[in-house]
Amino acid sequence: MVKIVVESLYFRYPEASDYALRNISFRIVEGESVAILGENGAGKTTLAKNLNGLLKPTEGSVKIDGVDTRNLSVAKIARKIGFVNHNPEHQFFAEKVEDEVRFGLRNFGFSEEAADKTIREVLNVFGLEEYRGKNPFQLSGGEKKRLAIASIMAWRPEALIVDEPTIGMDYAQKLNIRRVLRSIVSEGRCVIVITHDVDFAASICERAIILSRGEVIGDGRLRDLLSDDTLVEKASLRKPFLIELEKETGLTGLEEDFDAISSTLVEVFQKCRS
Amino acid sequence: MAAVELRKLCFRYAGSEKPALTDIDLTIEEGESILITGPSGCGKSTLVRVLMGLIPHSYPGELKGEAYVFGMDVKNTPVSRIATRCGIVFQNPDNQLFTFSVEDDVAFGPENLALPPDEIGRRVDEALRLVGIEHLRHSSPNNLSGGEQQKAAIASILSMKPSLLIFDEPTSMLDPSSSASLIQRIFELKRSLDETGGKTTVIIVEHRIDLLLKHLSRIVVVSEGRVILDGDPLRVLEDSFRKKIPINIPPLLQIYFRVKDKCGLKNPPATVKELVSMLGGPTSNG
Amino acid sequence: MSFLRAFKYRRKDTAVHRLDPRSKFLLSTILMAVSIVFTDIRVLLALVFGQIILLSLAESLREWLSSLRGLLFFFAVIFATQLLFGGTLYTGFILSLRLLALSSSMSWFFLSSTPEDIGRAMSVAGLPIELTFSFTMAIRFIPVIYDEFQSIYDTQRSRGLELEKGGFRNRIRNLMPVLIPLLVGTIRRTYEIADAMEVRAFGASPKRTTFKPLRLKSGDYLVCAASAILVALAAYLKLLGIE
Numbered sequence: 047m048v049k050i051v052v053e054s055l056y057f058r059y060p061e062a063s064d065y066a067l068r069n070i071s072f073r074i075v076e077g078e079s080v081a082i083l084g085e086n087g088a089g090k091t092t093l094a095k096n097l098n099g100l101l102k103p104t105e106g107s108v109k110i111d112g113v114d115t116r117n118l119s120v121a122k123i124a125r126k127i128g129f130v131n132h133n134p135e136h137q138f139f140a141e142k143v144e145d146e147v148r149f150g151l152r153n154f155g156f157s158e159e160a161a162d163k164t165i166r167e168v169l170n171v172f173g174l175e176e177y178r179g180k181n182p183f184q185l186s187g188g189e190k191k192r193l194a195i196a197s198i199m200a201w202r203p204e205a206l207i208v209d210e211p212t213i214g215m216d217y218a219q220k221l222n223i224r225r226v227l228r229s230i231v232s233e234g235r236c237v238i239v240i241t242h243d244v245d246f247a248a249s250i251c252e253r254a255i256i257l258s259r260g261e262v263i264g265d266g267r268l269r270d271l272l273s274d275d276t277l278v279e280k281a282s283l284r285k286p287f288l289i290e291l292e293k294e295t296g297l298t299g300l301e302e303d304f305d306a307i308s309s310t311l312v313e314v315f316q317k318c319r320s
Numbered sequence: 321m322a323a324v325e326l327r328k329l330c331f332r333y334a335g336s337e338k339p340a341l342t343d344i345d346l347t348i349e350e351g352e353s354i355l356i357t358g359p360s361g362c363g364k365s366t367l368v369r370v371l372m373g374l375i376p377h378s379y380p381g382e383l384k385g386e387a388y389v390f391g392m393d394v395k396n397t398p399v400s401r402i403a404t405r406c407g408i409v410f411q412n413p414d415n416q417l418f419t420f421s422v423e424d425d426v427a428f429g430p431e432n433l434a435l436p437p438d439e440i441g442r443r444v445d446e447a448l449r450l451v452g453i454e455h456l457r458h459s460s461p462n463n464l465s466g467g468e469q470q471k472a473a474i475a476s477i478l479s480m481k482p483s484l485l486i487f488d489e490p491t492s493m494l495d496p497s498s499s500a501s502l503i504q505r506i507f508e509l510k511r512s513l514d515e516t517g518g519k520t521t522v523i524i525v526e527h528r529i530d531l532l533l534k535h536l537s538r539i540v541v542v543s544e545g546r547v548i549l550d551g552d553p554l555r556v557l558e559d560s561f562r563k564k565i566p567i568n569i570p571p572l573l574q575i576y577f578r579v580k581d582k583c584g585l586k587n588p589p590a591t592v593k594e595l596v597s598m599l600g601g602p603t604s605n606g
Numbered sequence: 607m608s609f610l611r612a613f614k615y616r617r618k619d620t621a622v623h624r625l626d627p628r629s630k631f632l633l634s635t636i637l638m639a640v641s642i643v644f645t646d647i648r649v650l651l652a653l654v655f656g657q658i659i660l661l662s663l664a665e666s667l668r669e670w671l672s673s674l675r676g677l678l679f680f681f682a683v684i685f686a687t688q689l690l691f692g693g694t695l696y697t698g699f700i701l702s703l704r705l706l707a708l709s710s711s712m713s714w715f716f717l718s719s720t721p722e723d724i725g726r727a728m729s730v731a732g733l734p735i736e737l738t739f740s741f742t743m744a745i746r747f748i749p750v751i752y753d754e755f756q757s758i759y760d761t762q763r764s765r766g767l768e769l770e771k772g773g774f775r776n777r778i779r780n781l782m783p784v785l786i787p788l789l790v791g792t793i794r795r796t797y798e799i800a801d802a803m804e805v806r807a808f809g810a811s812p813k814r815t816t817f818k819p820l821r822l823k824s825g826d827y828l829v830c831a832a833s834a835i836l837v838a839l840a841a842y843l844k845l846l847g848i849e
Binding site for chain 2: 720721722739742743746749750795798799800801802803804805806807808809810811813814815816817818819
């Protein structure tokens with residue numbers, strides 16, 4: 047199963063005068079759910095592209111299951127580590143939703159029968175079966191996002207990197223994407239979410255890696271890191287609502303279920319009164 | 321005269337079967353700060369395009385009903401006329417700046433209006449000052465951050481001296497801190513324009529209600545091309561909550577609406593701390 | 607592509623940069639014309655030498671030098687065709703020198719003029735605003751579209767696309783997953799840009815004013831005078847029978 051080891055990674059874009067990433071080391075093992083957090087320009091996407099070989103380290107190394115990404119083709123890595131672009135329209139080219147999913151399967155040498163079966167399954171899981179013959183560009187924003195993720199998950203990569211999954215999404219769409227990502231985590235696959243939406247990250251990921259100006263300024267349990275006021279401020283982030291609520295109330299283990307939270311609060315309130 | 325007046329407005333894009341807008345009745349008075357929100361694809365962006373006259377002039381389709389902006393009938397007023405009273409900032413800042421310096425972009429509108437050069441100069445100075453980006457005057461849009469680009473886009477609308485400012489999801493490409501700073505700047509701008517005797521109307525289309533709430537005079541909720549709620553911000557949010565309309569009601573309010581009757585809360589809390597103290601303080605102490 | 611770097615504008619504050627684009631354009635055109643009509647080695651050397659001075663005044667010698675590496679390829683082609691079709695090494699040298707003079711006359715102009723200045727010069731020259739604006743916008747959006755291309759290409763590579771794989775036909779087919787999203791994205795962008803221009807009253811008045819009208823300064827008169835002298839000198843040399 048997949049293991050990503052990053053060691054003293056430095057990265058600089060060609061012609062850039064300064065490093066975009068500096069001295070980054072961490073490892074991600076199978077089944078982990080990791081949020082990469084930080085403000086725009088902190089280097090989140092650059093880091094993600096180093097994790098799947100789209101970019102190669104300027105110094106230091108990134109190893110996938112022990113092999114340096116410099117010695118692997120992007121396609122080889124992609125078979126294990128899927129990457130979903132922040133803009134789903136950057137990947138659509140087929141006339142039909144099903145062919146959009148078929149593209150990756152064909153590239154990775156699935157037989158036509160196997161591909162057909164997989165397409166049926168994955169569209170079903172992602173709630174897109176009714177759009178099978180539709181043009182991807184005619185889907186709504188949330189459906190496009192789900193199709194983008196489905197077209198990667200089709201070949202069952204062991205890890206998935208998702209860049210800014212909540213950008214431009216409304217509340218209902220966010221809940222849908224959250225459900226999809228959580229189900230991938232519960233299968234024991236590794237999910238790496240790049241985002242600045244702290245509430246969303248907190249609802250999916252156990253661990254967080256916080257970047258600021260190309261450096262890791264925090265790596266650990268997401269709840270611990272995002273309860274730390276100084277760290278949160280340094281990374282221009284915000285405390286997730288639930289973590290703040292836990293801190294203020296002394297309650298623990300709150301889940302994003304406002305009905306449950308509210309009844310707990312009411313109970314506590316009534317106890318106070320009596 | 322109302323800033324915006326829509327009566328039984330319907331619009332269907334050419335080539336589409338479903339109408340994008342149906343029977344919209346909406347009046348917006350001068351000086352209001354209004355949020356238009358609703359699920360994605362509900363017709364918000366179409367609505368603001370009507371206000372600018374881009375619909376029907378640039379987008380073919382079938383427009384019925386009446387639409388007036390400061391008394392101008394959008395059906396037969398050219399966009400360039402409407403643009404002198406009404407300005408819009410779109411979501412993608414990249415596509416709103418066409419030149420190689422912020423200053424030239426800010427001058428672009430007034431140049432099109434064929435104003436005399438010294439008047440344009442004055443307007444450019446003022447617009448840059450109002451948005452607080454004088455230091456970026458000579459920067460190229462390619463070298464600006466998303467937040468800075470969006471401020472430059474606002475300045476290039478301000479130089480047209482509009483009295484109605486429309487923002488169509490201006491923060492959707494920005495991170496939380498740039499979004500907060502942009503929203504802050506928008507309403508500071510309204511205040512400073514109002515101080516100099518104007519009456520600026522702000523219409524903002526957004527998903528991020530939490531950042532905006534304290535600045536609004538009214539919220540309009542659009543769903544499937546219809547206005548389904550319209551009125552006092554807190555009331556509208558509570559109604560949306562009761563009717564389970566999928567808009568981003570801030571979590572704090574979601575809890576407030578659930579507990580307020582049982583716990584007898586009168587006013588909504590502004591922070592988590594406030595909510596907890598309204599409910600009798602931290603549980604560990606109680 | 608390093609060759610193209612010799613034509614990319616860089617913001618600098620030099621006497622050459624401050625010149626009016628019209629006078630620069632005039633001088634550049636005349637230098638080009640002279641490079642084309644003469645084959646005499648002395649004239650060509652003098653031209654290149656003169657342009658090196660211009661380039662150093664514009665503090666752009668380094669960019670120009672880096673472009674020479676790209677020109678080497680063209681020099682090689684010139685020598686090869688000369689030798690293949692019965693020319694001599696000397697004619698190959700002359701033709702290369704002429705190419706160098708020609709490309710330098712464009713180089714210092716583009717290095718020192720903003721795309722907007724060029725657009726302004728174009729509209730002063732009587733070209734319609736739509737045309738000059740398309741020109742400056744094309745330059746403005748090239749890097750933006752290039753970034754979009756990179757993002758699309760990366761996305762498709764991480765779906766297993768390998769452009770280098772297969773024969774010619776396959777490669778062309780492989781380009782589709784990159785070209786289609788790029789095309790769709792660019793069309794959408796064009797609409798958004800058009801909307802943004804319209805709401806800023808583009809086309810409102812047939813007589814658009816400019817915020818920073820072009821004004822000829824003393825330096826510009828000097829350049830114009832130099833251009834005139836250059837033309838006279840060239841004519842005189844031709845009369846003397848110098849080719």
